Amino acid sequence: MDGTAGRAGYRRSAGSARGEARRLELLEKVSDELGVNGLVDFSLRRAARAAGTTHKVLLYYFDGPEDLLTQAVLRLRTRRIDRSMAAAASADLTLAGRVRAMWPVLIGEEAWVLDQAIGLAMYDSGRYAQLAREASKQYLPFLLSICPADWDAQRKHEVAELILGVLRGFLVEWRTSGDAAGIEAGFAALDRALTAEESA
Structure with a gap:
């Protein structure tokens, strides 16, 4: 199994009520960090540290660093x-x-x-x-x-x-x-x- 099916399933779950709650939880943590440290040198890895997760997880919920920064x-x-x-x-x-x-x-x-x-x-x-x-x-x-x-x-x-x-x-x-x-x-x-x- 190549993991593609698992990834697709995860992506579908990101749009569920539970997935949306998780996305909002991550967004709140990233927003809090941004409010303290500002936009300079913003990156997915920095955001992931703030959210207590990995940059790969953030990519399941957001369409890249610019989307996450904008949101x-x-x-x-x-x-x-x-x-x-x-x-x-x-x-x-x-x-x-x-x-x-x-x-x-x-x-x-x-x-x-x-x-x-x-x-x-x-x-x-x-x-x-x-x-x-x-x-x-x-x-x-x-x-x-x-x-x-x-x-x-x-x-x-x-x-x-x-x-x-x-x-x-x-x-x-x-x-x-x-x-x-x-x-x-x-x-x-x-x-x-x-x-x-x-x-x-």
Whole structure:
């Protein structure tokens, strides 16, 4: 027996409920490691050490190192979005207040790794463009959800895109210059723009 049948059976099991639970368990461990050590020198062997398994096992559940890296980054970003949602929900009910409440989360835990991911997508878009594209897909539903419920879909979309673009700019500024005063000045203008939009 050449082992091909066994491998195929294992691959089928990876799509089962049990297999999916195992894949998510591995992904959580790799994501935790990535959140501590960052993207530089990421490899399947490094990921396998973090997950307490072998790189061959990871290849049963993920389509290579780039797929695993992308999924781990998406997982870290989901965690940040969940924390942002919690912060926004506990904030003042204005849109500007909700956006402002998100900022400490965006620059907090694991933020540097997610900023690395965007930088990697910009540096090598041929291989890592999905890291940036998926960021928009992940953030926009949340930003749409914090817009006033009585706005029409087009207005929500326009304002959500504005918020996303401005916050990305602030994150680049924070990471590259650390100009907190400049970012605060930008937030003051964003607050006014969102307040005016909400009262229009």
